[in-house]
Amino acid sequence: METRVDCHVKVLDETVVERAIDAGLDAIVYAPHFTRLPEIQRRADRFSSEELLVIPAREVFTGSWRDRKHVLGIGLEESVPDFIPLEAAMAEFERQGAAVLVPHPEFATVSLTEADLRRYRDVIDAVEIFNPKHFPSHNRRARELADLFDYPPFASSYAHLPSTVGVAYTAFEASIDSEADLVSAFTDGVARRVVHQNGSRRWRTTVTELAHLCYENTWEKVDRLFLSGTEPTNPHHIAYDGRFDDVSVY
Template sequence: MSDGTAAETRVDCHVKVLNDAVVERARAVGLDVLVYAPHFTRLPEIRRQAASYSTDDLLVVPAREVFTGSWRNRKHVLAVGLEEPVPDFISLEAAMAEFERQGAAVLVPHPEFATVSLGESDLRRYVDVVDAIEVFNPKHFPAHNRRARELAEKLALPPFTSSYAHLPQSVGVAHTVLDRTIETEAELVSAFEDGVARRIVYNKGNGRWRTTALELAHLCYENTWEKIDRLFLSGTEPTHPHHIAYDGRFDDASVY
């Protein structure tokens, strides 16, 4: 990872896209680690893709952003270090219990954003389970990021940031610098769970607003035609709790 005199690692804590362009971009901006958590993709496939793009100078860590609750009232939680797959569309309680059972690092992306995030009451309930809260997200407007920082301070939760990149050019525009050398998935999980010291880095210039505009445009697409295709044309998602891959383990926790 980082080869400077300081023992630190630059981590983009949440990206949705992974290909050659993403890897090239990550290297160009000096990242050491990418946390890869695509939507509606089962953990074994995420692990396979992450391993295929990891190199000596860039570690790609597999993760799952689990959609808890229903589509209209879903609450996203990012889990790093899962050993066994966890489906979407289960209750928040069941997801948190499973993350805790598996010893995963639990990160809260984009708190209180639209209808897809944990709110203050959720954070208070699970403050002993959550390892970090996102305090800057390029999709957010300043008021959203201020509120996220306020929550982190109020609840004494360690911060993190990410590019939340759905587009290759967004990778690295926001990232977290951990005050520790990270060379494996297990070391990243430990760093989050240990609350290791860190710096939050993000682009404050005009490029930040270009990233925001492009990513929000992608978000609008993702939640319109793509959503309709997923829910009504594509059949059962591979991360649906009733999928055969989960062998009925999450049937009681399913919201559908």
Template sequence: MHNSTVPKGVLVNAGGISRVDCHVKVLDETVVERATRAGLDAIVYAPHFTRLPDIRERAAAYSTDELLVVPGREVFTGSWHDRRHVLALGLEEPVPDFIPLEAAMAEFERQDAAVLAPHPEFATMSITGPDLHQYAETIDAVEIFNPKHFPSHNRRARKLATELDLPPFTSSYAHLPRSVGTAHTAFDAEIDTEADLVAAFEDGVSRTVVYENGLERVRTTARELAHLCYENTWKKADRLFLSAVEPTHPRHIAYDGRFDDVSVY
């Protein structure tokens, strides 16, 4: 398996290459237009606190002949004070937030989902180095470049992926439409369906991590970090995270009691 990292604008072999922004939080006509203009073949749509059926419905509605929108779930494991985000693709059944990391990983394995580690060791919301070591057999790829990261975060993520011999990926992690396409993963494979992307991750298909550098990257980082600060105020956390009526709360009626015994709230 060959993996490499290049700044955006460096040409890679276009034969059989599929360019995928592996994690975006927003999806509308503007996002599709921007992704298509950036030459992407697919994006992974994984909004917070949204149930899988709703994500699938929206992804299907915005997929076009030029752009595949793949549904994903970034599951918010643990409590607000001890949280880990894990990105899963190819789920057949919904998995709630606010369950322990080990319970989420067991459910991903049961469903044979592709499991990705987004923004490792970033802030207080990410899988840690010890987590990566513990679940190295379950995790299919580690994000080694994220526009929200400072350079030291990206270096640490790259080091962890190398130490564990886990394949890399990148994404725009776009919470704002204008960030879509600022980073993508170019797979040496034709990816036309969700199943194709899941297989590319699970089979360790060769890939290239491609990203913007320079002033525009700095602007993207600043915009996205400002949005992150807004998004993570305690007021919003209290509203979203502690109500059993929220759609991804494990005690929500949609999960039929299957996760009641592991709910952290």
């Protein structure tokens, strides 16, 4: 039994579901930015069906805007905010028994480094070795890092745009019918293969996603920092009941 999972998408609506099914996917992992876990879980449940399993997850922005590092947790039961130190996020993921994934290692200024991968060897469950936002050199470096520390690999579309869904995915040699099944596949090191498209569609995806990244890191960032007030995932938000006040970087 093989289960095809796009291990990280940022968008979710009817179009995304249709594209995922058309691409032959069995499941997608939904982890939007700046959204608390209960809302992610509700939306994932709304769009799940017998044809496509939607699994909720959180990509936490650790550190400050100037020194942020992204880490993906699957199988969380309690919310984890953004803007806390990497060590605090890792400790919380470990406490909750989540699968801990490293998206886009050493990419731009938003990723875990070689030193981080070494430090958290006993916590991290998989490293992304293909991301369509990357140029070939980035993907080669990601694979080198996974091989260096013998981390199991994964791939995702990292779709911020619906058209990107299914461009890359991970095919597990196991039946995955629930969030718990996927967590076990990662934490138990289930055999898998990484699949991704090449050719013109792959490069169109890179161009459009990088253009979106530029927007995300210019006007959208200004809007979030200065115009929109406290983020729902800010550690000081009332939803966290003060549990992360002592480690908040803002």
